[in-house]
Amino acid sequence: MLECIRSKKQTKITFVLPASHPAGEVSVVGDFNDWRPGAHPLVERLDGSRAVMVTLPVDQRHEFRYLADGGHWLDEEEADGHDGRNSLLHT
Structure with a gap:
């Protein structure tokens, strides 16, 4: 969720x-943190979620994904879009 x-x-x-x-x-890793x-x-x-x-600056497009233990990548279902590899976010 975003x-x-x-x-x-x-x-x-x-x-x-x-x-x-x-x-x-x-x-969360993406172009905004050099995928680090x-x-x-x-x-x-407090509710248990993380x-x-x-x-981020306004009027930009960013690519990102979640990286979990063991090298597992996850997409964000509520992203502004997906490019086939990454989740997309428009600020």
Whole structure:
């Protein structure tokens, strides 16, 4: 799930995954963090879901995916689109 807060100059995107799915550590990786695993790890919330917030400039297109333990890649179903390989996000 994606939660978005937009202002004139930036968009705050919160990437959210349900509790324990997938099991283990998960990070969001994309062109906004040079595809570096662990740069934006999801952290457990009070409701058990896991999330991380990333602030991005407005009016840009970004590619991203989730990377879970064991090298498992996951797509975001609620993304603005998919290019056949990555999830797409328009800020």
